[in-house]
Amino acid sequence: MAEIVLQSISHSYDTERGARRPATSYALRDINLRWRDGGAYALLGPSGCGKTTLLGIISGLIQPTQGQVLYAGKDVTELSSRARNIAQVFQFPVVYDTMTVAENLAFPLRNRNLAAAEIDRRVGAIAEILELTPVLRNRATRLTADQKQILALGRGLVREDVAAILFDEPLTVIDPHRKWLLRRKLKEIHKQFHHTLIYVTHDQTEALTFADEVIVMQSGQVLQRGTPEDLFLRPAHTYVGYFIGSPGMNVLPCEVEHHQGGARARVGTHAVALPAALDRPATPTGSLELGIRPEHVVVLDDGAEGGLPVVVRTVEDHGRFRIIAATLGATAGDHRIKIRIGHPSGRGAAPVAVGATLRVQFQAEHICLYRDHRIITPGDAARGEEPA
Amino acid sequence: MIDKTRSNRAWLLILPMFLLVAFSAIVPLMTVVNYSVQDILGPQTKVYVGFEWFRKALRDPDLHAAFLRQLLYSCSVLAIELPLGLGISLLMPKRGWAVSAALVVLALPLLIPWNVVGTIWQIFGRTDIGMGGAALVKLGIDYNYTSNRIDAWTTVLVMDVWHWTPLVALLCYSGLRAIPDAYYQAASIDGASGWSVFRYIQLPKLKNVLVIAVLLRFMDSFMIYTEPFVVTGGGPGNSTTFLSQFLTTLAVGQFDLGPAAAFSLIYFLFILLFCYVFYTVMNRVGQG
Numbered sequence: 247m248a249e250i251v252l253q254s255i256s257h258s259y260d261t262e263r264g265a266r267r268p269a270t271s272y273a274l275r276d277i278n279l280r281w282r283d284g285g286a287y288a289l290l291g292p293s294g295c296g297k298t299t300l301l302g303i304i305s306g307l308i309q310p311t312q313g314q315v316l317y318a319g320k321d322v323t324e325l326s327s328r329a330r331n332i333a334q335v336f337q338f339p340v341v342y343d344t345m346t347v348a349e350n351l352a353f354p355l356r357n358r359n360l361a362a363a364e365i366d367r368r369v370g371a372i373a374e375i376l377e378l379t380p381v382l383r384n385r386a387t388r389l390t391a392d393q394k395q396i397l398a399l400g401r402g403l404v405r406e407d408v409a410a411i412l413f414d415e416p417l418t419v420i421d422p423h424r425k426w427l428l429r430r431k432l433k434e435i436h437k438q439f440h441h442t443l444i445y446v447t448h449d450q451t452e453a454l455t456f457a458d459e460v461i462v463m464q465s466g467q468v469l470q471r472g473t474p475e476d477l478f479l480r481p482a483h484t485y486v487g488y489f490i491g492s493p494g495m496n497v498l499p500c501e502v503e504h505h506q507g508g509a510r511a512r513v514g515t516h517a518v519a520l521p522a523a524l525d526r527p528a529t530p531t532g533s534l535e536l537g538i539r540p541e542h543v544v545v546l547d548d549g550a551e552g553g554l555p556v557v558v559r560t561v562e563d564h565g566r567f568r569i570i571a572a573t574l575g576a577t578a579g580d581h582r583i584k585i586r587i588g589h590p591s592g593r594g595a596a597p598v599a600v601g602a603t604l605r606v607q608f609q610a611e612h613i614c615l616y617r618d619h620r621i622i623t624p625g626d627a628a629r630g631e632e633p634a
Numbered sequence: 635m636i637d638k639t640r641s642n643r644a645w646l647l648i649l650p651m652f653l654l655v656a657f658s659a660i661v662p663l664m665t666v667v668n669y670s671v672q673d674i675l676g677p678q679t680k681v682y683v684g685f686e687w688f689r690k691a692l693r694d695p696d697l698h699a700a701f702l703r704q705l706l707y708s709c710s711v712l713a714i715e716l717p718l719g720l721g722i723s724l725l726m727p728k729r730g731w732a733v734s735a736a737l738v739v740l741a742l743p744l745l746i747p748w749n750v751v752g753t754i755w756q757i758f759g760r761t762d763i764g765m766g767g768a769a770l771v772k773l774g775i776d777y778n779y780t781s782n783r784i785d786a787w788t789t790v791l792v793m794d795v796w797h798w799t800p801l802v803a804l805l806c807y808s809g810l811r812a813i814p815d816a817y818y819q820a821a822s823i824d825g826a827s828g829w830s831v832f833r834y835i836q837l838p839k840l841k842n843v844l845v846i847a848v849l850l851r852f853m854d855s856f857m858i859y860t861e862p863f864v865v866t867g868g869g870p871g872n873s874t875t876f877l878s879q880f881l882t883t884l885a886v887g888q889f890d891l892g893p894a895a896a897f898s899l900i901y902f903l904f905i906l907l908f909c910y911v912f913y914t915v916m917n918r919v920g921q922g
Contacts, residue, residue: 307819328825336816343838353834357825401824 248318248409250281250304250442255313257299263309263323273299274466277313281410284440286433288457290447292489296466297446301412304444306330317409333402334412338419339394341386348373348382351400358405368404375435376400392424396431403439410442417452429456450490454478462486478539479612484619487537493569496543496583497616500536511536511615513574513581516554521610532618540569540586542612545598546605553605556583561598570598572606669895687896697897699872700880704856707791707876711855712848714795719802719847720840724832726807737807740800748797752864755793759865779866783873790862790874794855802847809843810836845916849909856905877901 255277258269274296281287289297302308303315306327315323322330342350351369360368373379376396381389386397395416402411413432417425429452436443447453453460454474461471462485470482481487487495500511500518511518513536546553556572559582570585585606587598598604615622670688673681691697726736746754759779761767770777779789813835821831859878862868868875868883875883881901885894 327823334823336820338816340816340820342834344834354824
């Protein structure tokens with residue numbers, strides 16, 4: 247086990263490592279990441295964002311065009327997967343068809359010439375943990391898809407010194423009701439062995455429930471790394487806001503105006519109070535946007551003063567909650583916003599009619615401000631004002 | 635329960651297919667069965683002889699010799715073409731323009747008609763004007779396929795290898811292409827050697843195409859006729875007289891229709907039996 251560091255990794259599929267000709271199109275661009283020993287990480291992003299490429303670079307299946315991969319401080323960029331001592335579970339379960347379950351588990355150990363008694367001991371122990379003991383003598387082809395994935399994971403776990411276990415969308419072919427069990431199994435194993443786990447997925451639920459820390463990628467770049475809570479409450483990029491949460495964050499173009507010693511945002515003709523930390527934002531340059539989660543839009547009671555008028559367009563009932571799609575006043579250029587409210591049986595949630603006008607308020611402490619899609623943090627805001 | 639309309643008129647729908655099969659397979663086969671139990675002395679004079687021709691065929695030492703020769707030939711063909719074809723497929727390029735080039739070069743022998751293949755090798759092997767034969771003689775090798783049995787055998791065998799190994803290679807290549815990359819990646823991560831990758835990934839995944847290759851090559855080589863006929867005509871002596879050649883001589887050359895028919899049936903049943911047994915065994919092995 248070891249800390250894994252990626253130093254300015256760039257990769258292009260049309261250019262070999264060390265080529266003189268500069269690459270024309272990059273699958274990954276200047277990635278710098280540090281994976282703490284024993285952490286559970288998720289790499290989250292849409293299809294084609296480069297997350298599988300990044301995984302391949304960590305495991306040594308792909309040689310990055312530029313940059314270094316360090317394991318415990320040692321440069322392993324040019325080493326093969328075998329020499330790196332890493333384990334990987336693939337999207338489709340890979341088992342060796344002609345072998346039994348036990349032989350499959352023993353295979354990586356046999357290839358490393360361990361003593362037979364030691365192999366038997368480790369295979370027995372791992373089979374016990376993974377609940378594969380009853381099927382050890384069966385042919386691996388006769389396992390179900392989720393058992394095959396467990397077996398593929400087992401081939402990584404038998405090697406006690408493995409640097410990290412990588413997962414490339416491992417639940418793709420698993421039945422929905424088994425996914426949950428498998429995910430819980432993974433958590434248990436992580437608790438027991440403290441392996442570094444890196445889990446690639448495009449499913450935010452998988453990522454947020456699995457990982458201590460999530461890395462969100464798009465177009466070959468890291469947009470944000472943080473805890474599931476960070477990603478939800480303070481998305482660093484509007485794309486992270488869209489991608490995480492269901493539905494994603496409402497992002498509305500806005501202007502910021504100073505007023506009575508503070509600042510407030512103006513969406514169209516409507517003013518929105520900003521959180522205290524953001525009340526001295528930079529003199530606006532670039533395009534500004536205001537982000538607010540559908541969960542943080544509050545519908546005011548009938549007859550209440552203030553708030554923004556919205557016209558309800560559709561109401562989706564999800565059982566425990568409802569999603570209201572609405573437009574923010576005609577004068578504001580018809581910005582669409584989504585509101586998530588409790589079910590009618592819940593407290594303070596009255597039935598909502600399509601076409602009705604509601605007054606809503608954004609919870610100030612949950613408002614994020616974005617300049618050119620990147621979040622403005624209070625620090626940035628202060629710095630931004632200095633030149634003025 | 636679903637109500638189904640029962641109507642015997644539905645049988646009419648299979649009538650065209652039935653007629654087609656009858657005229658293309660059943661009637662000719664029954665004609666052969668009919669011949670096999672009669673002694674045909676002339677167009678109008680026939681005598682029923684029961685299983686006499688079958689008994690005679692099974693006891694004929696010439697036929698035994700041809701059968702063994704045929705079996706040896708087919709086994710040699712399989713023993714050479716399968717490993718060679720598999721080897722070629724493993725060495726074939728995997729990406730880029732070289733793939734198309736390799737496929738075209740490989741497919742060329744398959745596109746040549748059988749009698750042309752025979753003619754090519756008949757000329758190629760000649761010691762006076764043939765490039766192959768003349769070159770061997772120039773190298774000091776006493777080669778002459780028209781007089782030496784071993785030379786004749788080798789020539790016919792090499793010709794078959796040249797003609798049909800590409801088929802095995804193409805089948806294996808398509809099988810190899812169908813193996814997902816993840817298997818190779820997993821093997822690399824598990825630290826597998828090149829031999830292990832072949833033994834535990836490629837070979838098991840190629841099982842189905844190899845079964846097809848064995849069946850095709852066995853049946854084809856067991857029925858080989860045109861090429862040896864053109865190259866050696868079955869000689870020298872009887873050394874390259876394979877079963878089809880033997881049968882043709884019997885039926886068309888000597889006009890012994892009865893014995894030839896009996897022998898055809900035995901020949902047909904043998905191939906059918908072999909394929910059935912082989913296919914069943916391979917399927918059992920596959921299911922573990």
